[in-house]
Amino acid sequence: MKKLIAARETWLGLAIIAMIVATDFRSSGFGSPGNLASIFNNSAMLIILALGQMMVILTRSIDLSMASNLALSGMIVALTNAAFPWIPVPVLMVMATGCGLILGAFNGVLVWRLGIPAIVVTLGTLTIFRGLIFVIAGGQWVNADAMSEDFVQYTRIEFLGLPMLSWYAIVIVAALYVLMTRTSTGRAIYASGVNPTASVYAGIDVGMTKFIAFCLSGALSGFCGYLWVSRYVIGSVGVAQGYELTVVAACVIGGISIAGGVGTVAGAVLGALFLGVINSALPVINISPFWQMAISGAAIILAVILNGRSEGGRAKVILKQAEVTS
Amino acid sequence: MSEEARTTRSIPDRLDGRLKSAVLSWPSLLLAVAVGVFILNSFASPYFLSAWSLSDATFNFTEKALIALAMALLIISGEIDLSVAAIIALASTMMGLALQFGVDTPGLVLIGIGTGLLCGMFNGALVTGLGLPSIVVTIGTMSFFRGISFIVLGDQAFKGYPADFAFFGQGYVWWVISFEFTFFLFCAVLFYFLLHRTTFGRQIFVIGNNPTTARFSGVRVERVKFILFCLTGLMSGLAAVALTSRLASTRPSIAMGWELEVVTIVVLGGVSILGGAGSIQGVVIAAFIMGMVTFGLGLLNVPGIVMSIFIGALLIAVIALPILFRMIRERRA
Numbered sequence: 001m002k003k004l005i006a007a008r009e010t011w012l013g014l015a016i017i018a019m020i021v022a023t024d025f026r027s028s029g030f031g032s033p034g035n036l037a038s039i040f041n042n043s044a045m046l047i048i049l050a051l052g053q054m055m056v057i058l059t060r061s062i063d064l065s066m067a068s069n070l071a072l073s074g075m076i077v078a079l080t081n082a083a084f085p086w087i088p089v090p091v092l093m094v095m096a097t098g099c100g101l102i103l104g105a106f107n108g109v110l111v112w113r114l115g116i117p118a119i120v121v122t123l124g125t126l127t128i129f130r131g132l133i134f135v136i137a138g139g140q141w142v143n144a145d146a147m148s149e150d151f152v153q154y155t156r157i158e159f160l161g162l163p164m165l166s167w168y169a170i171v172i173v174a175a176l177y178v179l180m181t182r183t184s185t186g187r188a189i190y191a192s193g194v195n196p197t198a199s200v201y202a203g204i205d206v207g208m209t210k211f212i213a214f215c216l217s218g219a220l221s222g223f224c225g226y227l228w229v230s231r232y233v234i235g236s237v238g239v240a241q242g243y244e245l246t247v248v249a250a251c252v253i254g255g256i257s258i259a260g261g262v263g264t265v266a267g268a269v270l271g272a273l274f275l276g277v278i279n280s281a282l283p284v285i286n287i288s289p290f291w292q293m294a295i296s297g298a299a300i301i302l303a304v305i306l307n308g309r310s311e312g313g314r315a316k317v318i319l320k321q322a323e324v325t326s
Numbered sequence: 327m328s329e330e331a332r333t334t335r336s337i338p339d340r341l342d343g344r345l346k347s348a349v350l351s352w353p354s355l356l357l358a359v360a361v362g363v364f365i366l367n368s369f370a371s372p373y374f375l376s377a378w379s380l381s382d383a384t385f386n387f388t389e390k391a392l393i394a395l396a397m398a399l400l401i402i403s404g405e406i407d408l409s410v411a412a413i414i415a416l417a418s419t420m421m422g423l424a425l426q427f428g429v430d431t432p433g434l435v436l437i438g439i440g441t442g443l444l445c446g447m448f449n450g451a452l453v454t455g456l457g458l459p460s461i462v463v464t465i466g467t468m469s470f471f472r473g474i475s476f477i478v479l480g481d482q483a484f485k486g487y488p489a490d491f492a493f494f495g496q497g498y499v500w501w502v503i504s505f506e507f508t509f510f511l512f513c514a515v516l517f518y519f520l521l522h523r524t525t526f527g528r529q530i531f532v533i534g535n536n537p538t539t540a541r542f543s544g545v546r547v548e549r550v551k552f553i554l555f556c557l558t559g560l561m562s563g564l565a566a567v568a569l570t571s572r573l574a575s576t577r578p579s580i581a582m583g584w585e586l587e588v589v590t591i592v593v594l595g596g597v598s599i600l601g602g603a604g605s606i607q608g609v610v611i612a613a614f615i616m617g618m619v620t621f622g623l624g625l626l627n628v629p630g631i632v633m634s635i636f637i638g639a640l641l642i643a644v645i646a647l648p649i650l651f652r653m654i655r656e657r658r659a
Binding site: 062064076104105112113115116117119120121123124125126128130131132133134135139147231237242245250258259274288291292293294295297298300301303304305307 | 350352388391408452456457458459461462463465466467468469470471472473474476477479480490558578580582589590600601629631632633634635639641642643645646653
């Protein structure tokens with residue numbers, strides 16, 4: 001119980017509930033189950049992406065190419081669907097995930113084998129992937145009329161009252177929860193972020209672990225590529241532009257330390273939901289959508305300050321700090 | 327970030343000669359690339375080799391390069407500022423807002439620079455005062471600063487800047503030499519002296535290499551970093567003046583995505599993203615390379631989005647190739 005009170009996830013969850021209740025006062029119906037389900041559905045992709053980013057950040061790296069990866073994988077399946085409408089959608093989902101995996105593996109190899117800092121690698125691939133979309137699509141858009149009925153419907157079909165999009169997110173959250181807390185891969189991801197040197201002595205291949213994290217974040221981005229194109233029924237060069245930083249923001253709000261090693265699946269999910277609730281609440285309480293950016297910016301700054309507060313005590317131990325920087 | 331890479335560093339039994347190390351240094355390598363790009367461009371398009379074309383080419387990158395000078399110092403000290411493009415947007419918006427109240431050109435310039443400086447101080451205070459990681463702080467302020475622009479402007483734009491305001495982004499000092507370019511060269515010399523010829527510059531390197539040692543050696547780490555954040559904000563403010571003057575309008579989406587291009591210039595210029603190493607010469611040459619590549623490709627009718635592939639590939643290749651060569655050499659040895 002004490003642990004539960006101390007956990008920042010609890011506080012973040014309470015903040016989200018408080019926000020929902022407050023908005024519900026202004027406009028009743030905001031807190032209704034139907035509306036909450038639609039908020040969750042709107043946040044589903046951000047949740048999936050934040051989980052991918054979380055694994056990378058845990059290993060002391062960062063993946064800035066996620067949004068470009070998403071857009072490229074999405075464009076590839078959209079074009080495939082437009083050209084060969086008979087290919088069943090599950091095959092396309094696997095294809096999108098595979099594309100994302102390959103792109104993520106490319107990031108991972110550069111970080112693992114060449115030891116280039118992740119921020120540099122993914123800064124480069126961020127622009128490369130985005131440019132490739134233009135090249136493969138020849139600057140064209142893929143519109144709704146080019147997509148098959150199934151392609152569009154596979155995120156919309158309802159099952160037990162929730163659209164499939166939400167179910168994909170739920171399944172992925174559950175799978176990653178098991179991965180992060182019940183498998184040695186999950187432990188390795190945490191360990192290589194907490195203390196890379198000690199991890200090596202413990203027999204963990206830190207580089208390889210980073211590679212795996214990049215592959216996973218790539219695969220999740222690729223899968224979201226299909227989801228995005230199907231949900232918004234548009235494949236274009238501009239898909240999810242700038243979204244990589246929203247994903248990082250969700251992680252930061254969720255209490256995932258950019259220094260690596262600290263963060264949970266629940267935190268990432270709540271961080272994404274926090275942004276999702278803000279985005280849904282603003283129009284309801286008659287705040288112009290133009291305020292959205294500044295408010296999420298302020299939320300990030302606030303979250304970082306609160307994170308810093310809880311970690312502040314540790315950073316003052318000089319010897320420990322010297323050990324980390326050496 | 328790459329502790330593994332450092333553990334297998336071999337220690338040479340003698341230092342390379344001065345000439346050899348000068349030839350093999352990063353700036354020389356970049357210069358070779360720059361000359362290569364220049365020659366390729368002149369072959370690729372008949373329009374490239376004219377004084378006015380080359381002058382136009384400089385407009386492509388001077389504003390980004392201005393920020394890159396300060397960003398280089400900041401990255402060498404081990405921090406980063408991703409909010410620079412948002413600072414441009416906010417500074418430009420404040421200038422436009424002041425314009426609505428009839429502020430004249432000198433006032434506009436002061437407001438632009440002042441807004442930049444204030445934003446830099448805000449970042450610096452959060453990072454050094456509260457000891458927060460700069461990458462997340464500036465991701466936050468990036469949304470925050472640009473968000474304010476969106477609140478002020480919405481889907482509108484500020485226009486109607488005074489005629490004499492246009493000089494900063496469109497004026498020429500002499501023949502084809504633009505004011506903006508001259509100002510950039512002036513700043514480059516200034517930053518060269520600041521980084522490579524002053525105690526303050528040495529302190530930046532020390533902090534980047536080992537902040538703990540720096541602190542024990544009496545370097546006021548927090549103060550130096552705070553000044554660097556202010557400097558980056560200030561340069562972003564200057565870039566905002568130049569860009570606003572050049573475009574003669576302000577939209578909240580101004581300079582969107584520039585932060586990554588500025589970081590690309592800095593890293594391409596040989597500044598270690600981990601801090602502690604880098605030079606202004608490298609950054610200046612990298613800015614020229616970026617400008618020439620984009621301009622040359624533009625002359626060949628390559629769309630901007632395809633150019634970004636080249637820039638991204640350039641960034642990775644320039645960093646990966648030396649590492650690959652070293653790995654191959656070590657394998658042979």
